[in-house]
Amino acid sequence: NFCILQGDILQVEYTDPADASGDINTVTDSATFDLRNGVLQSDKSVYIIGSDMILTLIEPDFDLDNQGAETYDLDLIEWDSDAATVTMGDKGGNQANFDPEPLNFRETGDSTGIFQVVIEIPQQLGNDKLERGEEIQLEYSDWGPSGSDYVGDEDQDVKLTIFTSNFGATVALDQKVYTWTDKVYITIVAPDHNFDSNLIDDIGNTADDPIKVATRSAKLQQYKLVETGTDTGIFTGEVILTGFTHDADGDPTTGPSGNDVTSQSASGSGPTSGKLPATDNDGLTVSFEFSQDETVVGSALIRWNIGEVQWLEASYPAKGTGVVRIIDPDMNLNPESVDNFNANVWSDSDAGGIDLTVTETNEATGIFEGTVFFTVTDESSGHRLRVAEGDTVTAEYEDNTLPSPYTTADELRITATTLIGTIVPPLERAPAANLRVVDAFGNSLSAVNVDQQVQITADLANGQDKKQVFAYLVQIQDGNGVTVSLAWITGALSAGQSFSPALSWIPTEAGTYTATAFVWESVDNPTALSPPVSTQIIVK
Known part of the structure; x- marks a missing residue:
């Protein structure tokens, strides 16, 4: 029996009795025996508690049978965190905590020297719970590192550091101000609580991650919210505000004893069963303890409104x-x-x-x-x-x-x-048009003589479907803007009627004059029924 050591050379020699030339020929080949360093790897560096981790051990020295895939106990790895220091296999009694698939390290193929297992990041080890952001050190002891003469001659600790995630959480409400009987939609984004990417998770209904929904006079403890889908990390729920005893419509014949709303106690465990009384001048608070001693809060006002x-x-x-x-x-x-x-x-x-x-x-x-x-x-x-x-x-x-x-x-x-009835714009109720100067027979005049009596007339029309009283005023100014004449008449137009009122004027001096006609509701109420219209008069 011989012990093969690091650096030993294996040489193989073959003697060919007759090579291509017919001569005897000896050929050799050689290989060196050595040990390799183990490597410990994970598929990520940060994990949500409850999620899966792919743990890989690269150890060519474990490839003892190149004709098949081999397995090794998970107790090769030591877990060290604030929660516990344990080996991960069945010998340490903690295999169930890590729920490994398969139960041991399994070589990925024949003679690969690469061994893998899928484990679950546990929520608890022993009596201690893992915390968000907790550092975990995994350690594999390599008893045959490179440079050793033989296995057991030296050892080397191969370490891998990972962390539990601590992404935090946010609470969002669908409104900033609610009324006393609103439905409140709650959304909490908490990626760390997406424990199983293949299932719909829930939060809030345990002492470890409690959600509290409260007004100033009542509260719901450990209220459950449910994930919106698999692997979203977004959790939603509803709570209905139930108000307080009050006659909301002022009618004593409606509702129990005339009250349209009656007081209720807080009830419901979630995600949509919550009932919470509220007053007319109240506040709403939703709190979520997403990690030990870490809480996020969302809040809103509850107020009545003027109708x-x-x-x-x-x-x-x-x-x-x-x-x-x-x-x-x-x-x-x-x-x-x-x-x-x-x-x-x-x-x-x-x-x-x-x-x-x-x-x-x-x-x-x-x-x-x-x-x-x-x-x-x-x-x-x-x-x-x-x-x-x-x-x-x-x-x-x-x-x-x-x-x-x-x-x-x-x-x-x-x-x-x-x-x-028909609504007509104010200045279209009796619009004036075609302001002109006419003689006693209604003939239009382009020029007027001094001391000649003329009529200043315009066409009015009632665009409404009701009677409209009016005052027709004519103002005449000379070339210096001085008013030389102001006269008016009043009347009434029936629905849809047209009329051409006229006011007489006798000029006393030659010159150029401007006549402006106004149509008002009355002389005492100068509310315009029409925009003013003007025309120029030349007096010779």
């Missing part, structure tokens, strides 16, 4: 329909259904008006609409309202959910109006 009332059009035909829109997020009392309530609508023809039911346009929009059917012949009933041409129609909403400095006992009546 808004609109008619979708500025005017409606007398036999048409009109739509009232009320915008008040506070009346979205159930974010998972379509809400409704009543508003008051009346006209000049029917001051008593109707109760109009306005219905939410969809779940959780806070926008409510109702349709009014106008009639000029029937009595008001249901959603039908008696009107007449020229009526002003008013929609009124009583807001009982008002922000500070109002109190919960306050109410505010908010109104909006529309007109029945």
Whole structure:
């Protein structure tokens, strides 16, 4: 028996009794025995706790059988971190913690000298949990490093350093300000908690990574959020704010004891079952302890709003329909259904008006609409309202959910109006055109003589479908801008009527004059019904 040592030479000699020339020929070849250094490698340097690591040991000295793939115990590797110092195989009793696949180092092929295993980064070793950002040192002892005379003559520690990940976490809410009965959508980005890239993970429902959702008066502890898909590291959930006992619509006949919202206790464990009471002037906080003694927080305000009332059009035909829109997020009392309530609508023809039911346009929009059917012949009933041409129609909403400095006992009546009939721009109600100078017979004059009586006339037209009173004024100025004449007449134009009023003037001096005509609502109310029009008059 012989012990082969590092540096020994193996020589093979062959004697050919007759080579190509017929002579005896001896040939030799040789190889040197040596030992190689082992190498320990991983597929990454940072790992999420619970994720898989591919551990590779490159050790040609372990390739003892070049006819097949060999296996070696995982106890060859020592794990050293703050949590524990253990060997990783079954002899150390920790193999199950690392869940290896396969159970031992397996050579990647015949005579490769490369051995691999897939292990799981454990969440806990013994009684100690691994922390985010924890340093881990893996060590393999090579008992036959390069330069040794024989295996066991020397040893060399081969080390590999890896870390558990500590990417942190963020909490995001879908709004900065909520109302008292909103649905809150929570998103937490926590890559370190994507433990299994092949499964949908969850967070928040254990003492190790608790999520707390709280208002100032109530809270949900260890609230669970669920990953949006496999391997995303993004976790979502919902909580519904349930308000407090209050008569939101001001109607004592609706809701239990007249209250449209009644107090509830905090309940639910997630991800969508959470119910959390809130007041009209409150705050919401979501906290997530993503690592030991490390917590991230997201927060928002909870406030009531002042409602808004609109008619979708500025005017409606007398036999048409009109739509009232009320915008008040506070009346979205159930974010998972379509809400409704009543508003008051009346006209000049029917001051008593109707109760109009306005219905939410969809779940959780806070926008409510109702349709009014106008009639000029029937009595008001249901959603039908008696009107007449020229009526002003008013929609009124009583807001009982008002922000500070109002109190919960306050109410505010908010109104909006529309007109029945055609709406004409103010300066197109009775527009004046074709201002001219005419004689007593209506013939246009290009020049006027001193002391000649003339008429200053223009064409007016009522572009509305109702009567329009007016004042027609004519101002005449000389070449120096001095007013030498100012006169007016008043009248009325029926719907669609055209008329050409005229005012007389007798010039006393020759010169060039400017005549300007104005059309107002009245002399006492100089609201223009038309832009002013002018013409030049030459007096000889």
